[in-house]
Amino acid sequence: MTLHSTPMQNEPRIVITGMGWITPLGHDLASVWSNLMAGASGMAPIDRFDARTFPTSFAAQVRNFDVTRYVKDMAVHRTAGLNTCFALGAARQAWEQSGLSKSGAVNARRAGIYLGAGEGVLDTEHYFATNIAGWDEAAGMIDGRRWAEAALREMTALREIEQEPNMPVSHLAREFGLRGPAYNCLTACAASTQAIGEACTILKRGDADVMLSGGTHTMIHMLGVTGFNRLTALSTSKGDPTKASRPFDRDRDGFVMGEGSGMVVLETLDHASARGAKPLAEVVGYGSSADAFRITDIQPEGRGAAASMTMALRQAGIDPHSTRADGRAPIDYISAHGTGTKENDSIETKAVKRVFAHNAERIPMSSVKSMMGHLIAAAGAVELITCVMAIEEGMLPPTINYQTPDPSLDLDYVPNVARRAKVDVCLSNSFGFGGQNDTLVVSRWAS
Amino acid sequence: MPRPERCRVVITGLGPICAFGVGIQPLWSALLEGRSAIAPVRRWDASGFASNAAAELLLDTFDVKSAVPKSYRKATKVMARDIEFAVGAAQEAVRDAGIVTRATEGATPTIPPDRFGCQIGAGLIAADVDELTAALWTSRGADGNFDIAHWGETGMTNLTPLWLLKYLPNMLSCHVTIIHDCQGPSNTITCAEASAGLSCGESMRVIQRGDADVCLSGGAECRVHPMSMLRQGFARRLAATPTGVDPATITRPFAPDATGGLLGDGGGIVVLENGATAAARGAVALAEIAGFGASQCFCPDTIGVEVNETGEEIAMAIAAALDDAGITADAIDAIVPFGSGIPHVDQPEAAALVSVFGSRARSIPLIQVMPFVGNCGAGAGALAIIVGAQAIRTQTLPARINTTGCTALDANVTPARAATLKNVLVVITSLGGQNAAIVLRAVA
Numbered sequence: 079m080t081l082h083s084t085p086m087q088n089e090p091r092i093v094i095t096g097m098g099w100i101t102p103l104g105h106d107l108a109s110v111w112s113n114l115m116a117g118a119s120g121m122a123p124i125d126r127f128d129a130r131t132f133p134t135s136f137a138a139q140v141r142n143f144d145v146t147r148y149v150k151d152m153a154v155h156r157t158a159g160l161n162t163c164f165a166l167g168a169a170r171q172a173w174e175q176s177g178l179s180k181s182g183a184v185n186a187r188r189a190g191i192y193l194g195a196g197e198g199v200l201d202t203e204h205y206f207a208t209n210i211a212g213w214d215e216a217a218g219m220i221d222g223r224r225w226a227e228a229a230l231r232e233m234t235a236l237r238e239i240e241q242e243p244n245m246p247v248s249h250l251a252r253e254f255g256l257r258g259p260a261y262n263c264l265t266a267c268a269a270s271t272q273a274i275g276e277a278c279t280i281l282k283r284g285d286a287d288v289m290l291s292g293g294t295h296t297m298i299h300m301l302g303v304t305g306f307n308r309l310t311a312l313s314t315s316k317g318d319p320t321k322a323s324r325p326f327d328r329d330r331d332g333f334v335m336g337e338g339s340g341m342v343v344l345e346t347l348d349h350a351s352a353r354g355a356k357p358l359a360e361v362v363g364y365g366s367s368a369d370a371f372r373i374t375d376i377q378p379e380g381r382g383a384a385a386s387m388t389m390a391l392r393q394a395g396i397d398p399h400s401t402r403a404d405g406r407a408p409i410d411y412i413s414a415h416g417t418g419t420k421e422n423d424s425i426e427t428k429a430v431k432r433v434f435a436h437n438a439e440r441i442p443m444s445s446v447k448s449m450m451g452h453l454i455a456a457a458g459a460v461e462l463i464t465c466v467m468a469i470e471e472g473m474l475p476p477t478i479n480y481q482t483p484d485p486s487l488d489l490d491y492v493p494n495v496a497r498r499a500k501v502d503v504c505l506s507n508s509f510g511f512g513g514q515n516d517t518l519v520v521s522r523w524a525s
Numbered sequence: 526m527p528r529p530e531r532c533r534v535v536i537t538g539l540g541p542i543c544a545f546g547v548g549i550q551p552l553w554s555a556l557l558e559g560r561s562a563i564a565p566v567r568r569w570d571a572s573g574f575a576s577n578a579a580a581e582l583l584l585d586t587f588d589v590k591s592a593v594p595k596s597y598r599k600a601t602k603v604m605a606r607d608i609e610f611a612v613g614a615a616q617e618a619v620r621d622a623g624i625v626t627r628a629t630e631g632a633t634p635t636i637p638p639d640r641f642g643c644q645i646g647a648g649l650i651a652a653d654v655d656e657l658t659a660a661l662w663t664s665r666g667a668d669g670n671f672d673i674a675h676w677g678e679t680g681m682t683n684l685t686p687l688w689l690l691k692y693l694p695n696m697l698s699c700h701v702t703i704i705h706d707c708q709g710p711s712n713t714i715t716c717a718e719a720s721a722g723l724s725c726g727e728s729m730r731v732i733q734r735g736d737a738d739v740c741l742s743g744g745a746e747c748r749v750h751p752m753s754m755l756r757q758g759f760a761r762r763l764a765a766t767p768t769g770v771d772p773a774t775i776t777r778p779f780a781p782d783a784t785g786g787l788l789g790d791g792g793g794i795v796v797l798e799n800g801a802t803a804a805a806r807g808a809v810a811l812a813e814i815a816g817f818g819a820s821q822c823f824c825p826d827t828i829g830v831e832v833n834e835t836g837e838e839i840a841m842a843i844a845a846a847l848d849d850a851g852i853t854a855d856a857i858d859a860i861v862p863f864g865s866g867i868p869h870v871d872q873p874e875a876a877a878l879v880s881v882f883g884s885r886a887r888s889i890p891l892i893q894v895m896p897f898v899g900n901c902g903a904g905a906g907a908l909a910i911i912v913g914a915q916a917i918r919t920q921t922l923p924a925r926i927n928t929t930g931c932t933a934l935d936a937n938v939t940p941a942r943a944a945t946l947k948n949v950l951v952v953i954t955s956l957g958g959q960n961a962a963i964v965l966r967a968v969a
Binding site for chain 2: 127128129130131132133135154155157158187190191197206207209210212213215218219220221222223224225226227229230233234235236238239240241242243244245247248249251252253255256257258259260261262263264265266272276279283285300301304305306307308309310366367368369370371372373374381382385389510511512513514
């Protein structure tokens with residue numbers, strides 16, 4: 079018995095009615111988009127901690143961000159960590175754009191939240207001080223009693239509790255008064271693509287009318303950079319940091335860390351129509367899969383990535399091998415996971431070819447990670463918004479720093495310069511460390 | 526809104542893991558006997574905390590090396606204890622369900638990999654303090670404090686290259702999908718104690734919408750860890766463990782004199798399966814997952830330490846689960862509450878139960894879990910669901926311990942007894958305000 083997801087006649091349609099961006103390239107839709115169109119880079123030396131001796135000492139930080147611009151009563155959120163502040167900023171933009179901030183526009187019990195938010199930033203200074211104070215050098219382990227005494231002296235309650243990955247959900251629920259189904263998922267780099275896909279399933283099955291969804295994350299902190307440096311996943315380029323993120327280029331040497339948040343308001347079409355809201359786009363497909371291969375490597379043929387894309391396209395009712403009436407390929411743009419690691423970019427290319435076959439070379443695919451870095455759990459939501467903007471603006475963001483083609487990577491990566499194009503349907507990929515894969519398909523909204 | 530016809534989703538395998546060990550037998554025997562696993566912490570000297578007892582799962586009771594195929598032993602080096610629990614629980618659930626997976630070398634798998642999903646909830650996995658500090662110690666400067674320049678240059682190389690991968694919450698699911706070859710939809714829900722309950726609810730939906738036939742679902746966490754103890758203490762969730770008082774008697778859900786909860790290790794994985802495919806392979810359905818609901822509490826403090834005292838949103842989740850199961854409150858025969866023994870957490874939960882069940886609330890038997898195995902965080906909901914399913918399967922209410930003087934609910938001390946259990950409600954709340962409710966039903 080096989081009952082794969084297929085588009086159903088009576089299934090509610092899900093539309094996006096609001097979007098918000100807090101990224102290294104700006105704090106609102108217009109400025110981030112114009113930077114993406116200009117091929118700007120958000121990379122610079124890290125100034126949040128002293129990373130000068132680290133193998134990687136640069137990242138794409140969110141700069142000059144003032145959360146009080148987005149939050150009326152900051153007292154309520156005074157203990158919020160940086161990831162939660164990014165989420166508050168992006169969610170406020172999305173909420174305002176959707177028009178749901180008008181009183182009476184939403185029934186709180188029918189409005190839920192599904193984030194792919196990362197854990198909060200460690201209180202590094204006090205945590206390390208505790209560990210060092212608690213260390214028993216002779217025994218080669220911590221002295222529990224001394225450690226506890228130091229911990230209770232050094233560390234503070236709210237900074238610790240705020241690190242739980244569900245805290246951004248709790249803050250947003252409080253800020254916007256949402257009391258429907260509430261979730262956070264943390265499927266590594268795929269988290270916020272997954273969150274948006276899962277939020278759509280919750281709307282489709284009738285458990286809510288509105289879902290606030292997206293992701294937020296920063297790992298630009300000492301142990302975050304340490305962890306990725308030890309994994310040798312980061313670019314260690316010694317030159318100009320703005321040239322370091324080189325997805326699909328032959329000389330790519332790893333990803334560059336970014337941070338920030340992308341948020342969307344999702345609604346059933348009925349709910350949006352009833353209140354006269356203008357849909358920005360429709361989410362037509364969602365796929366989720368696991369590589370089930372290895373913790374440290376992607377399945378070499380891109381099996382899991384292909385499965386996730388295939389599932390999303392099937393749900394969207396799109397045959398990847400087809401041609402549209404006007405001669406176009408079945409989709410207009412792929413927002414690649416495109417991290418800039420050797421392995422990801424080559425396997426993602428293989429997976430796209432495996433799914434789209436002869437159509438693959440006709441579909442432009444770029445990576446905005448070349449410009450804003452890898453926002454980890456927040457990457458997928460930020461990149462889905464890129465797709466919606468591409469549909470609205472009829473422009474494709476480029477992959478910058480594409481200098482030397484890799485002979486085995488032969489798709490159209492929209493090198494270096496933004497491109498005008500007719501864009502109606504886009505696919506956005508996110509693949510997590512450990513092999514969880516998620517894909518969304520969005521389409522121009524047409525009644 | 527009227528719901529379309531959906532397939533039934535049944536539980537065909539139970540994989541609890543807790544201080545009593547792996548599998549339903551050790552846990553269920555203890556519950557029947559009224560024997561708690563809570564004792565002073567042994568893994569490290571926790572006496573510096575006012576609360577220093579817990580339900581620990583020690584290495585001599587569970588060693589992950591015995592729970593993985595030989596070819597996968599090397600990978601256990603990159604598993605935090607939380608991940609080990611998930612791996613052990615999954616192996617047990619699969620065994621209990623009579624499923625053959627890739628874990629059995631050379632055998633033909635029962636479930637096609639692309640029809641096999643995995644949703645395992647996880648907590649904020651804390652780094653092993655000894656491992657991290659041993660590395661940090663090498664980067665002390667002349668003043669004895671941490672020297673970041675030294676760390677960046679050479680100190681960090683004292684951490685194993687794959688260090689980060691031990692602590693990513695999605696690694697519970699990822700290791701399990703690799704061991705058992707689950708290539709279908711995969712998720713990692715991280716909503717503190719609500720994680721496993723939400724995961725089981727979502728696995729049910731994945732199966733109902735036809736995206737998988739079978740899912741490994743649940744959650745696990747190693748809460749008996751200095752950082753968890755610190756954080757939970759900070760969140761005002763732990764009872765003090767004074768000398769001279771048996772810590773096993775301290776957790777008293779819904780008691781007027783309750784003083785807080787204590788932590789536990791573990792969680793569980795269940796095999797959830799489309800009723801039709803389970804029947805086709807001749808599997809025994811232990812219980813049906815008949816209804817699911819979720820909600821978010823209004824939390825005045827934004828972080829969910831303080832929640833709406835009326836329990837209104839907990840009641841919403843329960844109402845949604847009852848509605849989803851197509852029953853009214855009258856049909857519930859027993860409840861596995863969150864029942865943490867934390868006064869400010871028990872209070873809204875009790876209010877919610879009273880608002881949903883009215884005067885019947887005081888006569889519907891509650892089933893305790895946390896007084897026996899502690900609060901297992903992201904694994905707590907999985908243990909609650911497993912205990913609820915086992916109660917249905919055996920038509921038995923386990924013993925209750927510790928609680929006396931509760932008048933609003935049927936929560937006081939009692940021995941185990943036989944009972945007719947058709948529908949059992951599981952209620953799960955969390956630090957952060959996310960709630961899940963699940964209706965388990967006896968299989969006709």
